[in-house]
Amino acid sequence: MEWKQTNESVTFSFQVAPSNLTLGYELCKVTDTKIMFKIILEDQAMVYELNLIDNVEWPPTWTRNLVTMKAEFTFTKREKRPWLNYGTHVLVDAMDPGLELREYQVVSNERLSNLIHLLVVRPKDFLQIVPIGRHVIAQLSLRSHTSRPYNPVPPCLHPDDMASNYTTDCLCFMIKKYSDGALSPCMTTLQIGQTVVFSQSVGSFAIGKYDRFSIIHMLAAGTGLTVMLGIIERALVIRRVRTINLLHFNKDEESIFYEQQLERISGQKLKVTHILRNPKSTWTGKRGIVSRKLLKALVGRRNPDACVFICGPKLFAQNAQSSLRQQLGWTSYQIYEFC
Numbered sequence: 028m029e030w031k032q033t034n035e036s037v038t039f040s041f042q043v044a045p046s047n048l049t050l051g052y053e054l055c056k057v058t059d060t061k062i063m064f065k066i067i068l069e070d071q072a073m074v075y076e077l078n079l080i081d082n083v084e085w086p087p088t089w090t091r092n093l094v095t096m097k098a099e100f101t102f103t104k105r106e107k108r109p110w111l112n113y114g115t116h117v118l119v120d121a122m123d124p125g126l127e128l129r130e131y132q133v134v135s136n137e138r139l140s141n142l143i144h145l146l147v148v149r150p151k152d153f154l155q156i157v158p159i160g161r162h163v164i165a166q167l168s169l170r171s172h173t174s175r176p177y178n179p180v181p182p183c184l185h186p187d188d189m190a191s192n193y194t195t196d197c198l199c200f201m202i203k204k205y206s207d208g209a210l211s212p213c214m215t216t217l218q219i220g221q222t223v224v225f226s227q228s229v230g231s232f233a234i235g236k237y238d239r240f241s242i243i244h245m246l247a248a249g250t251g252l253t254v255m256l257g258i259i260e261r262a263l264v265i266r267r268v269r270t271i272n273l274l275h276f277n278k279d280e281e282s283i284f285y286e287q288q289l290e291r292i293s294g295q296k297l298k299v300t301h302i303l304r305n306p307k308s309t310w311t312g313k314r315g316i317v318s319r320k321l322l323k324a325l326v327g328r329r330n331p332d333a334c335v336f337i338c339g340p341k342l343f344a345q346n347a348q349s350s351l352r353q354q355l356g357w358t359s360y361q362i363y364e365f366c
């Protein structure tokens with residue numbers, strides 16, 4: 028663990044091993060001087076108990092280097108004076124706690140399109156940086172029996188599109204409303220100040236496994252886009268990645284969301300293609316469903332320097348996998364399906 032300070036603040040960072048990419052973090056305030064730090068690695072987690080020499084304010088702010096994934100957490104000191112040392116830290120047993128549910132307060136809930144809302148929520152005395160490609164479980168209250176998985180999304184991909192009221196201790200979600208659904212109608216109508224429950228991160232995706240590829244193809248159907256946004260945010264700053272080819276499949280013009288925001292960051296590296304199943308006759312873009320013909324044209328035959336990420340309904344993912352593997356020669360280690 029490294030630390031540095033000014034009179035006003037103290038900053039901590041953890042570097043486990045350069046070969047082991049830190050994927051995510053969970054910080055929990057126990058008291059004003061005791062903080063638990065959980066560091067999430069590819070297939071294990073480490074928990075440190077940090078006992079500070081003096082009181083700090085909660086929450087800390089954080090910044091992350093998206094290439095190395097190293098994050099720095101900065102706490103404001105309650106008493107503005109230099110510390111002789113930070114205190115002590117010990118590695119504690121990181122037993123699997125099972126699903127831990129916490130209440131989050133809604134800080135904004137805005138419409139992105141007809142059916143999609145951007146929800147920003149903030150927990151109390153807790154902060155998590157969810158590993159890219161992993162999700163959390165949501166439910167309306169701690170006692171509710173209905174839960175659904177959702178992918179946290181970056182607060183923005185361009186500073187002009189920053190989510191309303193976002194601070195670095197918040198999580199952001201893009202949630203589609205299914206009017207006859209059990210949870211999404213409530214999730215999309217939450218008001219500022221109401222609470223909702225989320226778990227810690229779940230899943231096994233490890234972004235570092237794909238760092239060797241210089242071309243990333245993404246096949247996203249509808250809200251399958253959500254998991255791709257964190258990958259895009261990082262891929263844009265990874266020098267080795269030359270091309271991000273995002274294919275976003277939707278039903279019709281009204282179902283497209285986050286279009287202008289993606290347009291703003293697309294260019295030499297990121298290319299976005301919208302493919303509609305049922306567009307109006309005026310649509311001049313691509314149309315159809317995922318098929319061998321379409322993927323041959325937009326992804327092409329197997330390229331050893333490329334990987335493909337797939338996220339969407341089961342049938343969509345099955346069709347994509349069979350077209351890529353059986354007809355276009357792609358191999359399983361190049362493909363990751365989020366489900």
Ligand SMILES: Cc1cc2nc3c(=O)[nH]c(=O)nc-3n(C[C@H](O)[C@H](O)[C@H](O)COP(=O)(O)OP(=O)(O)OC[C@H]3O[C@@H](n4cnc5c(N)ncnc54)[C@H](O)[C@@H]3O)c2cc1C
Pocket residue numbers: 162175176177178179200201202203204205206207208209210211212250253254365366
């Ligand atoms: C890993 C993961 C991440 C996800 N991330 C996101 C995300 O970031 N954003 C997002 O919006 N969604 C995401 N989802 C989907 C999300 O978890 C919910 O499934 C979605 O919000 C619908 O939940 P609901 O309770 O409102 O609807 P449900 O009650 O689950 O119903 C959804 C729709 O399916 C229909 N339906 C329900 N049961 C059946 C059935 N047996 N047969 C046929 N149709 C049926 C319903 O009529 C309704 O139209 C993710 C899913 C997974 C697995």
